[in-house]
Amino acid sequence: MSRKSFAEINEKIKQRRAVVVTAEEIIEIVAEKGTAQAAKEVDVVTTGTFGPMCSSGAWLNFGHSEPPIRMTKVWLNDVPAYAGVAAVDAYLGATELTESGSLEYGGAHVIEELIAGKQVKLRATSYGTDCYPRTEIATYISKETINEAYLFNPRNAYQNYGAAVNRSDRTIHTYMGTLLPNCGNVNYSTSGALSPLINDPYLRTIGIGTRIFFGGTQGYIAWHGTQHNPSRPRGENGLPFQNAASLALIGDLKQMSTQFIRAAVMEGYGVSMFVGVGIPIPILDEEMVRYAAVCNHDIYTNIYDYSVPSRSRPVLAKVSYETLQSGNVVLEGRKVPAAPLSSMKTARVIASTLKQWIVDGQFLLSEPVASLPTTASPQNLEIVGGA
Amino acid sequence: MQIIKAFLRFPQEHFNKPITWRLIKEYNLIINILRAEVAPNKAGELIMDIEGNEQDIAEAIDFATHEGIEFRILRSGITLNEGSCVHCGACTSVCPSGALTLRRDDWNLAFTPEKCYACELCVKSCPVRAITAVMHLNGTVLAG
Numbered sequence: 001m002s003r004k005s006f007a008e009i010n011e012k013i014k015q016r017r018a019v020v021v022t023a024e025e026i027i028e029i030v031a032e033k034g035t036a037q038a039a040k041e042v043d044v045v046t047t048g049t050f051g052p053m054c055s056s057g058a059w060l061n062f063g064h065s066e067p068p069i070r071m072t073k074v075w076l077n078d079v080p081a082y083a084g085v086a087a088v089d090a091y092l093g094a095t096e097l098t099e100s101g102s103l104e105y106g107g108a109h110v111i112e113e114l115i116a117g118k119q120v121k122l123r124a125t126s127y128g129t130d131c132y133p134r135t136e137i138a139t140y141i142s143k144e145t146i147n148e149a150y151l152f153n154p155r156n157a158y159q160n161y162g163a164a165v166n167r168s169d170r171t172i173h174t175y176m177g178t179l180l181p182n183c184g185n186v187n188y189s190t191s192g193a194l195s196p197l198i199n200d201p202y203l204r205t206i207g208i209g210t211r212i213f214f215g216g217t218q219g220y221i222a223w224h225g226t227q228h229n230p231s232r233p234r235g236e237n238g239l240p241f242q243n244a245a246s247l248a249l250i251g252d253l254k255q256m257s258t259q260f261i262r263a264a265v266m267e268g269y270g271v272s273m274f275v276g277v278g279i280p281i282p283i284l285d286e287e288m289v290r291y292a293a294v295c296n297h298d299i300y301t302n303i304y305d306y307s308v309p310s311r312s313r314p315v316l317a318k319v320s321y322e323t324l325q326s327g328n329v330v331l332e333g334r335k336v337p338a339a340p341l342s343s344m345k346t347a348r349v350i351a352s353t354l355k356q357w358i359v360d361g362q363f364l365l366s367e368p369v370a371s372l373p374t375t376a377s378p379q380n381l382e383i384v385g386g387a
Numbered sequence: 388m389q390i391i392k393a394f395l396r397f398p399q400e401h402f403n404k405p406i407t408w409r410l411i412k413e414y415n416l417i418i419n420i421l422r423a424e425v426a427p428n429k430a431g432e433l434i435m436d437i438e439g440n441e442q443d444i445a446e447a448i449d450f451a452t453h454e455g456i457e458f459r460i461l462r463s464g465i466t467l468n469e470g471s472c473v474h475c476g477a478c479t480s481v482c483p484s485g486a487l488t489l490r491r492d493d494w495n496l497a498f499t500p501e502k503c504y505a506c507e508l509c510v511k512s513c514p515v516r517a518i519t520a521v522m523h524l525n526g527t528v529l530a531g
Contacts, residue, residue, distance in 0.1 A: 185480035264514035339480030
C-alpha cells in the first residue's frame with residue numbers, strides 16, 4: 001500500500017510534479033481507477049466552500065493619533081467594534097449592526113469595504129488619561145493607512161450543516177434564509193462533496209497550523225472552531241448528519257478579495273458574511289483518497305423545522321446532497337424546491353484556484369502542529385437563579 | 388399575437404375609471420394582473436402580462452398614454468445586478484414562477500425575465516441585495 005508524507009508531497013509540489021485534483025474530480029478518478037491506484041497517482045485533493053458564516057470578524061490596529069487616544073468605544077461607518085483591548089486595537093464582528101437601526105448594514109459590509117480598499121469612517125471616544133489625553137477622534141481609514149488587519153473567524157467551515165424548512169403557516173425569516181409556510185421551500189448551506197471537512201471526516205490531516213485558501217489569500221487554521229462538535233453521530237462513511245467539526249481561521253484581510261468575502265443580509269435576521277474557504281487534503285494513503293472521493297449521493301444531512309423556536313428543532317427527514325442539489329426534495333409526499341445558501345459556483349472557483357496555486361508551486365502543504373479535538377460536545381447554556 | 392409585460396402608473400384622478408376593463412373590452416387584450424398597488428392620495432401601479440395582436444397593443448398604449456397613464460413595457464418584474472450576484476441560489480427556492488433557477492452544470496444563476504410574476508419574494512431573500520423590484524410605488528421605475 002502506498003504511503004506519502006507531507007514532506008514528500010511538498011517536495012513534489014516544489015518540483016512542480018504534484019498531481020492535484022479537486023474534490024469533484026477525484027470522484028471520477030476513483031470510480032475509474034480504484035482507490036489504490038488513485039492514492040498512488042494523486043497527491044492532493046482541493047476543496048472549497050463559500051457560504052454565509054456568521055461567526056467571523058476582523059482584528060484591526062489603527063495606529064496612534066497625535067495626541068494619542070486610548071479608544072474606549074469605536075465605530076466604523078457607525079458600526080460598533082469591540083475596543084476593550086489596548087489603546088488602538090479593535091475587533092469588528094461581521095454580524096454587528098449599524099447603530100442606525102437598519103438590519104441592512106453591519107460589520108461584514110465594513111469588512112468588505114476595507115478589503116475593496118475603500119475609505120471607512122472611524123469614530124472613537126475615550127475618557128482621556130495622562131498618557132492618552134485625547135477624548136475623541138473622527139477620521140477616515142483604509143487598509144493602506146492602518147497597521148494590522150486580519151480576519152479571525154471563531155467558527156467557520158462547518159463539517160456539514162442541517163437543512164431548514166418551515167412547517168408553520170407563516171413565512172419566517174431566519175439565518176437560513178426566507179422559509180415559506182407549510183414546507184414551501186428547503187434551504188441548505190454546504191457545498192456537499194466539495195466541502196472541506198466533508199473530505200477529511202476524522203480530521204486526520206487538518207489541524208492547527210494547516211495552511212488554507214482563505215478569502216482569496218493564504219490563511220491558517222488557528223484552532224478548532226467554537227461549538228466544535230466532532231462527537232455527533234456519524235454514518236458508516238464517517239460523515240456526520242448535521243453540523244459537527246468546525247474551524248477557527250486566521251488570515252490577512254489586506255490580501256483578501258471581495259470575490260471571496262462578501263457581506264450578506266439575511267432578511268429579518270441581520271448581517272452575515274460569505275466566507276470563501278478551501279482546504280487541501282493530502283492523499284497520504286488509500287484511506288484519505290477514500291474519504292476525499294465521497295460523492296453527494298453518500299453525504300446526508302437532516303432537515304430541521306425552523307418554525308420551532310428551540311435549540312432542539314425537530315428533524316423532518318434525512319436527505320442526501322445529491323437530492324438537495326437536484327433542486328427538489330420530497331417532504332410529506334410533496335415535491336418541495338430546495339436551494340443552497342452557499343454558492344457552488346464560487347466553491348468550485350476556490351477549489352480550482354487552490355489547485356492551481358499548488359500546481360504552480362506557490363502553495364505548500366503544512367503538517368498540523370497539533371491535532372484538533374476528535375471528541376467534544378458543546379454545552380448548553382442553562383438559566384440558573386441568583387444571577 | 389404578442390405577449391408583453393407592462394407597468395402602468397395611474398394618477399389619482401383615474402382611480403374611478405375602469406381602465407383595465409377598457410383595455411380588455413376595446414382593445415381585445417388578454418390581461419393577467421401580476422401585481423397591483425394603490426396608495427391613497429398618490430398613485431396606483433399595476434404590473435400585468437398583456438396578450439394581444441401587435442396593432443391592438445400599440446393602440447392600447449396610445450390610449451393609455453393619452454389618458455395620462457404612464458405605460459412602460461418591462462422585461463421583468465425585477466432587475467438582477469449580475470455584477471454583485473454571488474450565484475448562491477437563495478432566491479431560487481422562493482421563486483414560484485421558475486424565472487430564477489440554478490443551472491446544474493455550472494451552478495450559475497439563470498434568470499428568465501419573461502417568466503417573472505413580479506411577486507418580489509426574491510428581492511428580500513437575496514443576501515447580497517443584487518435583486519431590485521421594478522415597482523417602487525411613487526418612486527423611480529427601473530428598467531425591468
